[in-house]
Amino acid sequence: MTFLVLLSLILLLRLIGGSGPPGDERAVHDNYAIGMWVLAFVLFVILRAFQVPWPFIGIIGALVFIPSVVSLVFVRLGWVAPAYCLGRLAMMYFYRDPAAGAHYRGFQASQYIKDPHRRRRALTWLRNRFQGKRFKIYSGEMVMFVIIDAHLVRPGDEAFLARQLRCLKTVSKPSIPAPVSVLALKFALLPVLPGWNWRQIKSIAEQWDTPAYNLLAKFLFEAAWLRRENAPPSKMLRFLWLCNLRYYKLANTAIRRLNADDKIEARASRDALIAGLYTGHVEGEESQRSLAMRLLLNPGQGLLWRQRAQVLGVPNPDAAWQNLERTVLAHFRAHFRAGSSDHALDREADMNTWEERQKALGYLQSSIVTLQNSRQKVSGFEHFSIWMSLLTLLTDLKRDSGDDVLAFGSMSGSIWNWIAGLWNDHREYCLANFMARTCAPLARSLGHHEMYRRLNNDILNHGSR
């Protein structure tokens, strides 16, 4: 018996300690899973050898063999730590990344805590679990880190969380467990659903259509595609509708919108746009302006309103249409000028924001250098956390002033060294791959051909990590 225990422990330690080949990002977790199953089997043999009663073995067996189900009890009770630990053991259910599964179960449990202070403490505890992590960081954990971090930094801000999740567009998908992918999809969809923008829904569904069969994403993607093609509901859509019975209200709404009359939809968006202009709720973005022009001043509208002018007895219908065009342009000019004059008045605040962003860039650059020079082993999540801050800053710069490429250019050397260090020294293949996928287009647009070539040849073409 002692021999068996020792053998299993040695086997377990070897499996945990051994890192897989660079091409297989889940090798460590798979080994860990096998180790846990071996340990469970040995435990069962020991318990039987000591003639432990069957009910007791049953309880232990349930904890070890169906932890994903047992963890749901703790989720309902709002007990974060036990839900987290059992989620960690759910190798079958979260086989793509059990560590992400543990955080998923912990997060689920935290949502059942009513007291906001206790919930915050639970989320902080969960986030701290990332810091002490000894394994490499994978995509599923990155997604859970972003979700948990956003709930701590900006609780209740759905738009912020959705923006952060959009930053993960280039993350490698195979190691994201299906429940994590579905959760991320829901949070990404939340700010979009009230307006029901098919284009955005399609883009989000495409992002979270992971190899782990995110059926909700597949359903929404199929629906959005059919809508774009102006095709009736397909058999595949009906099958996916059946698969998503749990979200039947959302699925029914999608199908209803799929069949909705284009004219009614266009009228509704036109009315919403004018109502927004009237009450000052339209953002001064170029896309909104082009949408407005497309809705109000298209050739079809021109013909329609000329005919209407004739019916009403307007002496010169062409002049009347030109007058309507002038009013549209005048309203939009006034609206967007009002927006820009507000910015002009607030130029000092803009300057402060610009200075703050430059300071943040400088701080991030020094943090990257410190991380690279650190002699101590730094957790992959510290790298990921800084990378996410940099990514958010670049996204903000792109949105506000289009300066992201310039900012990237000023620190491309440090970023390349950082990625290379993560790949060669820390063996954080998944994180380095994610960073390289994000940086490659920026490097190309900047004309950094050498960096682009290296990112492609040395990292991205090493297989899917």
Next chain:
Amino acid sequence: MIPAFTEPPLCHFWPFWVLELGPECSDIQVEKAAREITAKLALGVPGAADFQAVPGTLQRDEALVREARNLLLDPDQRLLAEFWYIDPGSRVPGADENLSSVDYWRQLLGLDA
């Protein structure tokens, strides 16, 4: 014109709201509605001064009704009012009701424990 229609630059549709008519109405209906509302205002019928608009319920008087009627009977102004017309119950992007629909979706997606 009342401040709610002069302060924002976009106000051509207001005569329809004041007379509680849609863009498909005829000149006769405009005359009739104006007459009826003016009579109600003169008699002090409760609620006669209220009318629905996108920002909420607003108040009208006889002068405003007269102005609305005159504008809708002028073909050029009528065309402008029809072009910009929106239903007074239109959904306003960013208004509070949308926040509640985010809550609705949150509940529907099972994100609320």
